[in-house]
Amino acid sequence: MTASFERLRDLFDAASDLPEGERDAFLTDECRDDHALIDEVRRLLAHDDQPREIFDAPPAIDVQGIEGEDREDVDMLDAIDVPGYEVQRKLGAGGFGVVFAAQQLQPVRRQVALKLIRVGFAAPTVHQRFAIECDALARLEHPSIARVFDAGTTPSGHLYCTMELVDGVTICDYANAHGLSAAERIALMLPVCEAMQHAHQRGILHRDLKPSNILVTDTLGSPVPKIIDFGIAKMRDSDDSDLNSPTLSGEFVGTPIYMSPEQADPDLGDVDTRSDVYSLGVVLYELLTGTAPAQSTRAARPSLASVLTSLREHETPLVSKRVRDLGEDGESHAHRCGTTREALMRYAAGDLDRILAMALEKDRSRRYESPLQFGADLERFLRNEPVLAQSPTTSYVLRKFARRHRTKLALAATALVLLVTGATLTTIGFVSEAKQRHRAEGEARISGEIVQFFNDDLLAALAPEAMGIDVTVRETLDAASTKIEGRFDDLPDVEVALRTTLGASYRSLGVVDESLHHLKRACDVAEQHLMREDVRRLRAFREYAAALYTAGRYAESETVLRTVLEDSERALGARHEDTIAAAFHLASACSEDPDPSKSRALVEQWLPVSRAELGPAHLQTLQFSFGLGHIHLAEKKPQEALAVFEEAYERSREALGATHRMTLMLTNQLARLRIQLGESSIAEAMFRKAWTESIERLGATHPTTLNLRTGLAEALVADPKHHAEAIEHYDALLAAWSTVFRADHPTLHDLWTVVAQGYLRTGQATRARALLERVVEATEESSTKKALWAMKHLRELADRAGDKSGADAWQVRHERAAERLRSAEHSTAEAK
Amino acid sequence: MVPDPTHGDLTAIVRAASSGDAAAEDALFRIVYDDLRHMARRRLARLSPGQTLQATALVNEAWLKISNGTKDWDGHAKFFGVVSRAMRNILVDDARRKSSVKHGGGVARLSLEGLAEASDELSSLEFLALHEALEQLEVEDARVAQVVMLRYFSGLGNEEIARMLDVSERTVERDWRFARSWLQDRMSGCPTEERAES
Missing domain, CATH: 1.10.10 (Arc Repressor Mutant, subunit A)
Structure with a gap:
């Protein structure tokens, strides 16, 4: 004092x-x-x-300021104490936090926008990521990007970030308020594209571009757009569950109507720079039409119905079409652009429509790759130069559709559409220019027919509303089968293409009869109407041969394939994919011959060609490798087989994915080799995993799935503790194979012997006997070796059961059959 | 009031603080500060706009919680010292926020607490002036400032304050009257420096 x-x-x-x-x-x-x-x-x-x-009165606390949203911001407000800043007023709130206007006190006094992350989001990992993110953002320096100054944590532990405070209005409001013309609106987007390019070059995506994040300030009389809220939305990628909670996703994941399809549906892939290009396209679309593009099918995951709708409607309506469709609203928007609706439509029709369509491509591989490209095309448009954007072709539309949707229908669509269009697109490069033009025209016509067939007949027949979401490939194909009869009598080339596709699809589903029916018809029509070297004809025959092979008609298959290979080499050359495919099919057919030298010769000749022409990880090359591995196995060289399968497996998994059929088949082979090497528990794990994946990918009764299940059972047999499970699998397999193959199908008999062996090894005498008897019955005439094997086991079973007379009877039958086989082999050898 | 078991620790902290443990006092301050804010928030949420909540009522509630109703407890003085300081900080923080809102021409509704805006005559600016004057007073005369703290921010009566500070009730009343006038004088902007120079 x-x-x-x-x-x-x-x-x-x-x-x-x-x-x-x-x-x-x-x-x-x-x-x-x-x-x-x-x-x-x-x-x-x-x-x-x-x-x-x-x-006089003690101090008091009032409640004036805590109604509505402010009440929810209770915890946020605890955090407003940010050292070095004086928070002044709230500017807005999003799902992740609140933005305030604030005065920075040091090192310089300036107005800033201060963003606080909502308390609940601030998990420790988020803190770190936030800091890194802000650091990257702080390095962005572009006149059209709001600068990020500073980031940190408040004393109460909240994350904050300060940015340039942009005193402006949203780009759409600005354009409308100033009556900017369409050209001026486009010009206003150019610096925005440039700024985005700048950010992308520094590895930063925006992820939430929309008009309200692009503000325009009037600096010295000329408008300057500035992108705000940069990259903050990236925080949502955190694995913190808070961030992904469904209640927040609407705000946090971005704003659906400005989002790219891949952003709306994570199944479609990661968000990348092209996602921002899409959003830029949406903003320009809104500037030009006054409305955002339709988004009804984009926000939700595609249901079958919406897939079909979006296919039928193709793409976002073009700018000119939208302006027309808007009617009076289009008129009043045109007035805001200082023109009339008709003039605006004319202005957009053509190049501008195409540019926007390309930016708004749902398939990002067809989109502008970068904001730079998009901006450059807009500049070319403004200068009346030719633009990059082109109208998509019909076949492209179909491919894109198939690639885009991964529903079950999509599998069907892929099978059907890709193969058909693929068949019509392979010839270019092998014919003269004039012919090429002619073919291209023919191809366009075929594509057109296919599109129409696909849309009007096939999809209509599917009636998704009636059949629900679980339309399977099989149902799709069946619908196509019934629709195709008689419809293409005057269009043989289309019929050949479609039937080949259908047949191949049925074959890949293991439905052999239907497959042969369509392929036989395709070959007949092709023989009648198409040139000998026509690729469609060649493909029809190739597929027919493959189906014959699947049906166990190996000799017929081989004969057809020899012709196909010859024609193919002549028409397309030895290096052509189709020729290589024909060679592979021939090698497969030959591999059924007990003598592996024929198929070995083919594989040794064509595997290097396939590797050189198509690449080491190409499916065709992998199939050759697969075949080579099998030849090694047949020649009892397991180590060499293992090396071949392992290399192929790695390539397949890398190039085609772990659940691709090829990868699963290779897994099957590798696991089998493990059993041979005595490592059954490893084999069991491999089989179980692959089997589960295959069920999901191909279905429970697909041959590949069944093969994997067989392998699983075999791996289980090695351990008596697992016999019960193994028997269950064998029972199920027996039932399943009968639905895949007809009773007289040789493959089915092979499979019976496999199951019978399983029953024998697990001590299921009764089951084994019944099955072995069926094998004898079915194969005694055609395939005596299998019958002999079965008889031998039947005799042993009878012996063990103490059934002396039964055993003797089988012994006699076995001797007779063996005698027949010897004499047959003798005569074959003499004939040679 | 139902005794809150979690406050057993707090009682120990208050005891430690009242026996001169500075760290314990800091800890107590933070606990009380947070506690008051939470109580305020909870209670304010039940009120309708325009209604106010007396800061001193909150302090009483906090006291009841901590003392478990035992009035003759020796942590009394220290506790109310801390609680007054906490309440003052809360009010000051809020007034600062509000006043900067006003400077910025923005929306006054930003603030949750609206603390210190109880009545129209007490603007947040006036409150901040009071706070600054009180800081000066603390330098000049700690006891007088303490009387202000206990009476104004904790709502205690002269008798209680006298007992806590071990002075007569009359002294408390005289301190209060002087402090009030002195603060008021500083608040109306009379510069002390002028007097010192003259």
């Missing part, structure tokens, strides 16, 4: 005890000439007589 203060206090106390009239005299007496002190005491005494109301 200072002396002067003490004196002041004493004077005040003494004077306040005196009646008012005596106070002045007392003070003058005490203080003499210290008028300042006298004045001060006088003032205090006056205050004492009339205390301010602030001292």
Whole structure:
């Protein structure tokens, strides 16, 4: 306590005890000439007589400011104490936090936008990522990007980030308020594209581009667009469950109507720079038409119905079409652009329509690759130069559709559409220019027919509303089968293409009869109407041969394939993919011959060609490798087989994916080799995993799935503890194979022997006997070796059961059959 | 009020603080500060706009919670010292926020608490002036400032304050009257420096 203060206090106390009239005299007496002190005491005494109301009532807390959203921001407001900043007012709120206008106090005084991340989001990992993110953003320097200044954590542990405070209005509001023309609107987007390019070059995506994140300021009379809220939305990628909670996703994942399809549906892949290009396209679309493109099918995961709808409607309506469709709204928007609806439509029709269509491509591989490309095309448009954007071709539309949707229908669509269009697109490069043009025209016509067939007949027949979401490939194909009869009598080339596709699809589903029916018909039509070297004809025959092979008619298959290979080499050359495919099919057919030398010769000749022409990871090359591995196995060289399968497996998994059929088949082979090497538990794990994946990918009764299940059972047999499970699998396999193959199918008989062996090894005598008898019955005539094997086991079973007469009977039958086989082999050898 | 078991620790902290443990006092301050804010928030949520909540009522509630109703407890003085300081900080923070909102021409509704805006006559600016004056007073005369703290921010009566500070009730009343006038004088902007120079 200072002396002067003490004196002041004493004077005040003494004077306040005196009646008012005596106070002045007392003070003058005490203080003499210290008028300042006298004045001060006088003032205090006056205050004492009339205390301010602030001292009357205790301080209180009011509730004026805590209605509505502010009440929810309770925890956020705890965080407003940001050192070095004076928070001034709230500018807005999003799912992740609140943005305030604030005054930075040091090192410089300036207005900033301060963004606080909502408390719940601030998991420790988020803190770190946020810091890294802000650091990257702080390095962005572009006149059209709001600068990021600073980031950190408040004393109460909240994340914040400060940015340039942009005093502007959204780009759409600006354009409308200033009556910008369409060209001026496009020009306004150019610096935005440039800025995005700048950011992308530094590895930063925006992910939430929309008009409200592009503000326009009027600096020195010319508008400058500035992108705000950069990259912050990236925080949503965190694995923190808070961030992905469904209640927040609407705000947090971005704004659906400005989002690219891949952003709306994570199944379609990661978000990349092209996602931002899409959003830029949406913003320009809105600038030009006054509306965002339709989004009804984009926000949700594609259902079958929406897939079909979007296929039928193709793409986002073109700018010119949208302006027309908007009617009066289009008219009033045109007025805001200082023109009429008709003039705006004319302006957009053509190049501008195409540019926007390309930016808004749902398949990003067809989109502009970068904001730079998009901006450059817009500039070319403004300068009346030719633009990059072109109309998509029909076949492209179909391919894109198939690639885009991964529903079950999509599998069907892929099978059907890709193969058909693929068949019509392979010839270019092998014919003269004139012929090429002619073919291209023919191809366009075929594509057109296919599109129409696909849309009007096939999809209509599917009636998704009636059949629900689970339309399977099989149902799709069946629908196509019934629709195709008689419809293409005057269009043989289309019929050949479609039937070949259908047949191949049926074959890949293991539906052999239907497959042969379509392929036979395709070959007949092709023989009648198409040139000998026509690729469609060649493909029909190739597929027919493959189906014959699947049906177990190996000799017929081989004969057809020899012709196909010859024709193919002549028409397309030895290096052509189709020729290589024909060679592979021929090698497969030959591999059924007990003598592996024929198929070995083919594989040794064509595997290097396939590797060189198509690449080491191409499916065709992998199939050759697969075949080579099998030849090694047939020649009892398991180590060499293992090396071939392992290399192929790695390539397949890398190039085609772990659940691709090829990869699964190779897994099957590798696991089988593991069993041979005595490592059944490893084999079991491999089989089980692959089997589960195959069920999901191909279905429970697909041959590949069944093969894997067989392998699983075989791996289980090795351990008596697992016999019960193994028997279950064998029972199920027996039932399943009968639905895949007809009773007289040789492959089915092979499979029976496999199952019978399983029953024998697990001690299931009754089951084994019944099955072995079926094998004998089915194969005694055609495939005596299998029958002999079965008879031998039947004799042993009878022996073990103490059935002496039964055993003797099988012994006699076995000897007779063996004798027949010997004489047959003898005559074959003599014939040679 | 049902005794809150979690406050067993707090009681120990208050005891430690009142026996001169500075770290314990800091800890107590933070606990009380948070506690008051949460209480305020909870209670304010039940009120309708325009209604106010007396800061001192909150302090009483906090006291009841901590003391478990035992009035004759020796942590009394220290506790109310801490609680007054916490309440003052809360009010100051809020007033700062509000005043900067006003400077920025923005929306006053930003603020949750609206603390210190209880009545129209007490603007947040006035409150901040009071706060600054009180800071000066603390330098000049700690006891007088303490009386203000206990009476104004904790809502205690002269009798209780006298007992806590071990002075007469009359002294408390005289301190209060002087402090009130002195603060008011500083708040109306009379510069002390002028007097010192003259």
